[in-house]
Structures are given as C-alpha cells and as structure tokens.
Amino acid sequence: MAEDYRQMWADLGLDLATHDALLGSVSQMYGDVYLSQKNRPKGMEYFDFVISEVHGLRIRELVDAKKEGKKIIGSFCVFVPEEIILALDGVSVGLCAGAEFAFEEAEKFLPRNTCDLIKSAFGFKLARVCPYLEASDLIVGENTCDGKKKSYEQMSTILDNLYIMDIPQMKSDSGKALLKAEYKKFIQRLEELSGKKITPENLKKGIETVNNKRKAMNRIYKLRNANPAPISGLDALLMNQVFFYDNPVRFTDSVNKIADELEERIKDKNGIAPDNAVRILVAGCPMALPNWKVPQIIESSNAVIVGEELCTGDRGHHILTEGNGSSVEDLVNNIVDRYFKIHCAVFTPNPDRLKRIKEMYKEYNADGVIDYNLQFCQPYQVEGGIVESELEKAGIPVLRIATDYSAEDRGQIQTRLEAFIERIKG
C-alpha cells in the first residue's frame, strides 16, 4: 500500500489484525497467480496497481465521496442497475464474496450446503474485513436464487442497511412489469437516501457512463478471437472483477488502453499463449474476486481461456442500455429492457443463455466449453445438465466442473482438465 490506511480501516470498523491477514494472503495469491504470468499486456499494470490498493486507495475514494455527500451502494449481482446509482450521484460497488473466510461463523447462520459465494459474503461481514461493505450506505440484496433470497433474511439480522430487490423468474409480461416496479422502487429509495432527484439528464449520463465501461470490455472480448490469444483469461477475468467496484471512467480508460495495446499485439502475432494452446470458453457461475482457482488451473494446462460466459464476464457487459429517450419513464424502460435480457439461470426457461454460449464458442474460436458450477448453486447446476447435453448434440466438447473456494480438489480438477484437453486435441 502506498500510504497508511490503518486509521481509515479502524474508522470503518474493520478488525485490523484479521484484515491484515486477509490482505497478506490476497497479495501472496496475486503474486503467485497473476504476477507470475509471462508477457502480459503492459496496460495490466493498472490492474496490478488496483489490486495492490484494493482496500486502500479505492476505499479512500469512497470515504472521500461520502464526505462530499455521495452515497455508496453495495451489491452482489448484475441485476442491480448501476445506471440509476450513478444518475443519483452514487457510487456502485460489488461486495466481497470470492474467498473462503470465516465460514465457520457463517455456518451459524446458513446451512452447510449453501454455495461459497453466499457464505463468503457472510464471512466477510462477520469477520469485519470488507471495507466496501462497511463503507456502504445501502446494501442491495436481490432475489435471484433461493440461497441468496433466503440468506438475506438472515443477513438482515446482522446488517441494518440491507435493501431487498425482487427479481422475476420468467421472461413474461408480468415478470417484466415486476422488474420495472422494482427499479422504480429502487429509484425512490435512492432519491430518499441521497436527497437528489432523478432527471432525464442525469439518467442519460448514468447510462452513457456504464455503456462506455461495457463497450470497452466488449472491445477486449472481440479481440480475444485472435490466435494466438492476445490476453490471458486470468487477466480478462480480473478486469471483469474490477469492473464492479472501480471508478467507472478511469476503468473505461484503462481498459480501452489495453484494447489499443491488444490490437497492436494481434498485428504482431504477439500472444500470451502459443498458437496451439487449446482455447476454452468458460460458462456458468460468477467468479467473484479473488476466486481465480479454475482459470488458473486451466491456464497452467496448455490451454487459454478466450471468453467467459459469466456474470463476471460477457453477461455483465455484452448488452448495452439504449440511451435514447426524452423522459425518465422512457429511460427506465430502456434500463428494464436491458436487464430483462440478462440470461441468468434463475430464469426459466433460459434458452438465450445456451444460444449465447454457442455464439461465443464460435465468435472466439473456442475448442471446448467448461461449464463451471459453484457447488450448491442449484440454478446453474441443473441448467448445466441441459447445457452439457445440448452442446454435446451440437458436437461441442464440454466438461462440467463443480467446485468450491477450497484448494482441496485442485489436483482432481487438474487431472480431469488434462484429460479434457487431450480429448479435444484428439
């Protein structure tokens, strides 16, 4: 860290000793997983810096923003519309849920067969080590899966600023009406919280800012169809993870610079993986920071990830929000249209996701698909069975990996993966 943030952390109520241990372990992991990579794009230095300051500079910015009267809105899901948060001069941050932390404490509230993402969110709160959560003025829980939906009831006993956003389960007219009503309620809640009013102007600006961030990510994604791959899947995943909590304008600039650099690399045939590396598309459950386990195993096995059909991936930025509209109503409709298209497995049926996986497989010249499931995530797990059989029918090699945040099954995953790669190579 560039400066001493201990007072700030103490003021936020963090448990300093435990927090030190956490930061030490993330830093160690980042060194092992990220800094050990060869020939990375130079622009990734920005992300190295972001991670080195993950609980430092960015938190200082949040604290400063709070002093200026801005509100910090923490959330766990791509269904929480950042456009609205930005329009009301708020700061949107994704909350810590990617590491095994204080699970024993979390299991006092949750069944053991709860996915690690949910346990992690509880663990970080109970251990008081997530400054994003502690800095948040409002924490938005959303009714996506049963696990989250019901866990938020428990979370409300340990958090007094939890706000629940309902999410539909079917792409019907009434499902869409429900989402719209929820987004309008959310606007009202944020207006009350911030004392500011939503207008067509600030909402348009919010849409533009978020779209720019998405467009920059989409530029990177498009370039990943090149062979050799110009950027590692690990680096692309990191960008996707930082997408959720960085300053959006600075993030956009940094990503666009990397996209410029990748264009040059492609011209020079300068890849991060050899031409003959097996090209993998990863589909499934979100990988929250610092959950890098499966991508690291893949990319240390003579394979490279060329796309992520994940919330921390394509699902988070592929679709833009239409920016035209002269009233708040029009613009809210545009936002609802955009988010209603997200093909999350909580929807039933969810054919667009399968369509998108096949599209991405083709667009990025992938050789195979890994369906990644976070153990006990029922929606993606059941859908994984459908994805597997449909991809097999289409002649697309597919491997299902169900895992958690622990390191215990690394060897087993590695073995299965190597067999999968051999199968692809034929």
Add this chain to the structure above:
Amino acid sequence: MAEDYRQMWADLGLDLATHDALLGSVSQMYGDVYLSQKNRPKGMEYFDFVISEVHGLRIRELVDAKKEGKKIIGSFCVFVPEEIILALDGVSVGLCAGAEFAFEEAEKFLPRNTCDLIKSAFGFKLARVCPYLEASDLIVGENTCDGKKKSYEQMSTILDNLYIMDIPQMKSDSGKALLKAEYKKFIQRLEELSGKKITPENLKKGIETVNNKRKAMNRIYKLRNANPAPISGLDALLMNQVFFYDNPVRFTDSVNKIADELEERIKDKNGIAPDNAVRILVAGCPMALPNWKVPQIIESSNAVIVGEELCTGDRGHHILTEGNGSSVEDLVNNIVDRYFKIHCAVFTPNPDRLKRIKEMYKEYNADGVIDYNLQFCQPYQVEGGIVESELEKAGIPVLRIATDYSAEDRGQIQTRLEAFIERIKG
C-alpha cells in the same frame, strides 16, 4: 384391489411388473405404519379403503371422467388453484412424489443434491409407475423453489403436456399482480383444453366445493387441541395427503364423519394416545404420500402429533377463499387473495409462517415443535434457522430434523427425538 385393473394400467402405459412391486411395497408399509395403530377412529376405514384402491378405483374414476370429456390436471403444489380446475369441470390430482423410486434414473437428469420430492416425481415418470401422472391431460409445474423451477426444464424433455405456472417471491403489489396474471393465463389454458368457459356460477361452485373440503379439515384440526388427542398425527397426515387427489365431495363427507366421531371421542375422553403423551407440532416441508417416516418415528416414541404446519397440513386448508362476488374478475381476485396469503418459505420475508407456527403451537396445546426439512430444500432449510432461533426466544422447545426418503437415518432420528422428548418432560 377389488377388481382387476391390469388392462387399465397397461392402457395408461404403466410398467406393470415394476408397478406391482411398488403397490406391494406401499401395501406392506401401510399395514406396518397404519393398520398397526390402536384404537383409530372408525371413520378412518374410508381412508384404509382409499389406500387399498389408490391406483385402482380412483384411477378408474379418472379414466371414466376422461371418457365424459373431463380433463385431469396433475400438479405438485398448493399454489395450483383447484377452484379454477373444478369450475372448468376438471379433476385436480396431486402427483406421486413421496417415495424413493428410480432415483438412479432420476439422477441422470438432476444433480444428486436435489431434494427427494423432486427426484421422486422424476423417478415415478421414468419408471412409468404413477397412473395419476399418466392419466393427466395437463401437468402443472410451478416456480416455487429453484430445485423445482429448474427441474421442470428437464421434465419438459420427458413430458409433452407440462405447463409452467410462475409464482412470485415477495408479497408486493407487483408480486400479487404477477400471481393474478398467472391465474388468468391458467384459466385461458384450461378453457382451451376443456372447450368450456369460466363463468361466475361455475367458479362460485368450484370455490364452494374446495372450501367445504378445507372446512372439514379445519374441523378435524380444531378438535386436535383436546387432551388426550382424539386422532393420531399419522391419520391426520393421511387425510391431508388424500386431500390432493380424492373426489372432493366424497372426501369432505368422509372427513366430516370423522370429525363427528372425534367430537364423541372427546366427550368420552377416548384418545389414541395417553394423557401424558408429549404433544408435537410438525412444521416445514410437505410430506407427500407415502412419506410417513418422521411422523411414524415420533408417534412410536411416546409422543403424538397434534398439528402439521405443512403444505400437507394447515398450509393446505387453513385459509378459505371468499365466495362472494358477482363477476369472474371479482372471484379471481378472491382466489388470488387467498393463495397470496399462503406462507410458503419461497416468499421472502415470510413472517406470517412464524406467526402461524406460534399460533398453532398455542391452539393445539403443543409441547414442542419439530422443524422438518427435506434435505436440499433450501427455502425451508434456511428459514428453519430463523424458525429455530425465534421459537427458542419465545421459550418454545424446538428440534430440527433434516432427512430424506431413505430408511438409513431412522435410528439416528429416533435417538435425537427421544432426547428431545426427555428435554420437554424436563
């Protein structure tokens, strides 16, 4: 069986040999669990007959009804409004999902960590042993939990007459609007299927028939507050299970007769359990026929069940549908009002369920509550944690039992239960 139904079963496409084995085992189980009980109400003979003819006479009635042009509507959940089915001259039947059957086959479609109720529904279809399902013209799947919601996508690959009904997750205005839209869609679908039209008259009649069935069950429930208990929990559960597929008028008469008999028994202090039996309220996941495991263990441990806060229990019949209204619109609103009050754990938050558990505990003079969880049922499992801590705060003894359809953990449950009963006796 009173007559030979083999031709009928063959015509329905059942696998006769496997079906024989199933019926044999249910009959054996019924003898062991039910017929071995002492001093049962005489009126229970009707239910003994129903079970002896469970795949016989009732299926013959369904087949005859089909010949008369009536449609058979199969379903898995208390959110499917029988009022509407009856109004359109249909027959509503709950589908088999209470026994371990062909789970290996089912697990080709579903993750292992799927609850047994869902696996059972698949198993019965895959093994072709459920005549209710095979006789159904339309099978209604409903989006309650993630497990069911996503499994229906797999089920649609093996069933061509599956209809999906969406269910809200929050008791908000838009949640209610969604439920109403779904019930209207359901009316439309049944009108198409039956070629009949919904009218205020037939809908009123449907409401009346279902209310009568509920009132009869509520009479029985009210009488269970007596000490000694006039009827066993096993017998009450059986009535609740048969509630879902018997002829509603005949069912109502049979239940009312038992209620008359129980009134006499109470006057005579003629109970099925001794005065000092520990009185248990069971709350939690539905127990589908023939899932009698936990009640049997309870009632063979010097305890008696005095109420079920289950879908196969109070949640299925406590609330009536308001019958007044001069238009279809009015009556549909009444139906929506009624079903929207069901305090199923798929709703968040769900404070009315906790309130009802406490109410029932008091009404039925219970000594303790058993929170029954079907393994991998996330909504009731997470809510179980809340129920447990809230009941403990209120000084109500509570024991959580998570189990499945297998017999493996019977001994373990028995031991825990005995300790719980000792704790209550103090």
